Amino acid sequence: MSIVVRSLVRLYPDAFRERWGAMVEDEARGTGWKSWPNLVVGIVDMWLHPAVWPADSPAQRQRRVATMGITVALAAWFLGHLAAEQAGPLPAEAVREAVMHGCTVLLLLGIALVAPLPRPTPGAAITLLSWAVRRLAGPTALGTVVVVLVHGGIDADASPPTLRTAVLAAWWIALGLGAIQIPRIFTGVGADAVVPPGPGRLRAGVWTLAGASATGGATLLGGSVTGAGLHPLGAGIGVGLLLLTAVCAGTLRDLRGLPSA
Incomplete structure (x- = not known):
């Protein structure tokens, strides 16, 4: 399961992963497979909203x-x-x-x-x-x-x-x-x-x-x-x-x- 979670988290934009990737991965591992649909929805949502990504x-x-x-x-x-x-x-x-x-x-x-x-x-x-x-x-x-x-x-x-x-x-x-x-x-x-x-x-x-x-x-x-x-x-x-x-x-x-x- 950890492999699936890690693979899904890698699909997030780089700016998101650098800021919150570790936290999201830890929470998803604790929840187990039930977190996978939420991860997929979050990935799509983040890619559709580049203006809200962390930026310098x-x-x-x-x-x-x-x-x-x-x-x-x-x-x-x-x-x-x-x-x-x-x-x-x-x-x-x-x-x-x-x-x-x-x-x-x-x-x-x-x-x-x-x-x-x-x-x-x-x-x-x-x-x-x-x-x-x-x-x-x-x-x-x-x-x-x-x-x-x-x-x-x-x-x-x-x-x-x-x-x-x-x-x-x-x-x-x-x-x-x-x-x-x-x-x-x-x-x-x-x-x-x-x-x-x-x-x-x-x-x-x-x-x-x-x-x-x-x-x-x-x-x-x-x-x-x-x-x-x-x-x-x-x-x-x-x-x-x-x-x-x-x-x-x-x-x-x-x-x-x-x-x-």
């Missing part, structure tokens, strides 16, 4: 919230891109495209507001470039292979179904890995390379991301359940976007505790 300065918290905002934006973009590939069960094509394009614009604006700004120094540029290459080399290479195959070597009609499925899966894997790795760039670089956005810009950015997720989620969910029949994938994407809206709402609540300057 408000700027450190702001950088964490900025990373959370970028993660939410990329997750919403990924879901929106997946929805754009679906046809028929969602709202009418023109309406769907207009709404999703508007949501994409809001997502880009939200990213611009929450993204940390690079410091205007050669060292900062080198650090960011090295982290970008390290994190994005794999997804970029995989996506490039897919593009080359589709545009240069694969006949969609003549290729075996297995090959077409593999290429399609590789494309989505590349997109998913890219969406995962981009936030990790900002968690890896330090304060000497980027300047986190202030509380005001963070709030504006998270509000923008919440609006994009809520609009896209409501549109997709409504179109998927009110059409000729239920479309599970479209409904699932809509629910996922609404869950991201809830994450933004929780982040906005946490930001109220940050200093205004």
Whole structure:
């Protein structure tokens, strides 16, 4: 049981473990297996609220919230891109495209507001470039292979179904890995390379991301359940976007505790 408890505690953010990890682990061992569900809930809750993690300065918290905002934006973009590939069960094509394009614009604006700004120094540029290459080399290479195959070597009609499925899966894997790795760039670089956005810009950015997720989620969910029949994938994407809206709402609540300057 102690191995399970130790493994669960390791899933907490580093800042939490450094401050309270030993205490949480001792209490969980004393309670036994009954503590495992509470540990899992606590892990999810802490990762969804980076603004409340122990921090050495408000700027450190702001950088964490900025990373959370970028993660939410990329997750919403990924879901929106997946929805754009679906046809028929969602709202009418023109309406769907207009709404999703508007949501994409809001997502880009939200990213611009929450993204940390690079410091205007050669060292900062080198650090960011090295982290970008390290994190994005794999997804970029995989996506490039897919593009080359589709545009240069694969006949969609003549290729075996297995090959077409593999290429399609590789494309989505590349997109998913890219969406995962981009936030990790900002968690890896330090304060000497980027300047986190202030509380005001963070709030504006998270509000923008919440609006994009809520609009896209409501549109997709409504179109998927009110059409000729239920479309599970479209409904699932809509629910996922609404869950991201809830994450933004929780982040906005946490930001109220940050200093205004």
